[in-house]
Amino acid sequence: MMQQNMDRAVVCRGNLATRRRLLFLNVIAASLWLTVTGCDGGEDMTFSKGYDAYQQGNFASALAIWKPLADAGDARAQYNLGVLYSEGRGVKRDPQLAAQMWRKAAGQGHMRARHNLALALIAGENNKQDYPAAIAELQITADAGFANSQYSLGKILIEGLGGAKDVVRGTQYIIKAAEQGFDKAQYSLGKAYRDGAGVPASEEKAAEWFAKAAMRGHLRAQRQLATRLAEGLGVPRDEVAAMKWAMIAANQGVSEAAQLVEQLNQKLTAEQITKAQTEAAAFIPE
C-alpha cells in the first residue's frame, strides 16, 4: 500500500496542490501501516501512555489504556492490570481477578507475572494458601535470577512450608538473593550466620551481612548492627557508630533502637552524640 501511494505521488508531480494532498495521504497511510504492523511501536507507545498515567496517579486512565491491550493478549498489560486489581488502584480491589491476569501473562512467559502469581498463591487472599503450586512457579523465577523469588523460595524451603524443611538448599537461595543486593536476604543471611543455620556460625560474617542490609536501609539490620557495634560482637566495638545506627532505626519507629539510643546517651560525651547525630542525618540508603 505504501509503495502504491508513493508511485502515485511520482506520477502526479506536475500539480502542486495534488502533490501536497498526496503527500499528506502518504503520511497518514504510512502511519496506519506502521501502526498495524507494529513497526513504529504503536502498541509500545500506547502501553507507555498507560504507564505514564499510572506514575502520575491517574490509575483509572492507566486501566482504560491497558485493558484493551490486555484483552488483545499483551502480557505486560495483563501483568500491570493484575497490579491494579491487586492493589485496588483505579478499580475495586479484586485479588482473584489479579491472579487471573497474572496467570494469563505467566502463561506467555512473563516472569514478573509468574512471581506475583506465586505470591498470590501464598497470600491466599481469596482461597487457601497453595504452597506446592507457588513453589513450582518460584522455582522458575528464582532460577531465572529474580532476587525477590530467590528470597521467597529460600524462606519457604527453610520453614518447610508445603513440604519438608530444607535449610541448606533454602539458605543457598537466600545467599543468591543477598549477593544480588536484596536487603531482606542480606538480613536473613546475617541471622543464618549468627545462628549457624544452613551455614557455619560466624559472628563476623553475621555482622558483615547485617551491615550490608543496614546500608540499604533495612531497619532491623540497622538495629542489629547498632547492638553489635555497642557490644563489639563480630565487629570492633564502636559506640559512636552504634549510636548512629540506633538513631537511624529509632527515627523510623524501631522501639528497641530507641532504647539503645537512651542507653548510649548516658555513656557518650556531648561531642560524640553530636557526631553520631550528624552522621545519622547524613545517611542515605544505598
Next chain:
Amino acid sequence: MRSFQRGAILVCAGLALAAAPGGSPPLHAATPAVTRVDPALAHKFVTDLGAQAISVLRQPGQTLERREAIFRSMLSQKFALDFIGRFVLGRHWQSLSADQQEEYISLFSEYVLSVYASLLGGYVDEQFQVLSVTEAGQYDMLVSSHIIGGGRDPIRVDWRVRQLDAQPMVIDVAVGGVSMSITQREEYSAVLQRNGVQGLLEMLRARTLRLPAEGAQ
C-alpha cells in the same frame, strides 16, 4: 441501617482496642504511657497527616514507588505499629518466639503501611478533609475524614488516635466504617489455626514482596 452497622463495628473495634493496653506488654519494647488525647490536637494531627500525604504523593520528578516509599517512612512515625500488630495477633502473640515477634512486627508494619499508602495513594486531584472529632473510650479520639477526587468514589476514613508517650499516634483505621485491625485480627486468627505462625509470616511476606507495575522496556 448502614450507618448503624458502621457504628456498631466501630464500637466493637473501640472496645477491643480499649482493652488492649491492659494486656501484657510486648517482649521487645517498653509499654508506652497512655494519656487522653486532646480533641484539637487529634484534629490537627490527622489534618497534617492528610496534607503531608497529598504533598508527598504528588511530588513531581519521583517515581510512584519512590513517592510511596517516602510516604510509608513518614507514616511509620505516626502509626503505633507495634501496638496495632500486637492487638491484631491477640492471644497468639505470646506463642511467638522473640525472633518471630520481631519478624511479625516488621512484616506487619511493612504490609499495613503499603495498604495505607495505596489507599491514600497519589491519585490526581485528590482532596483530604477532616469532618469531625468524637471521643472514643477513655483515652481516644475518633477523627472522621473523607478522601474525594482522584476519579473514584469518596472514601470515608476514620482514624482512632491515642496519645502514647505524650505523642498522638494512630492506633486503628476504619475504611468505610470497617476497622482494619478487627478485619486483620479475624483473618490472621484463621491463618494461624490453618497454617501456624510460619504460615502467617509467609502470608505477610508474600504480600510485601509483590513486584510493582512495569514500564516499557
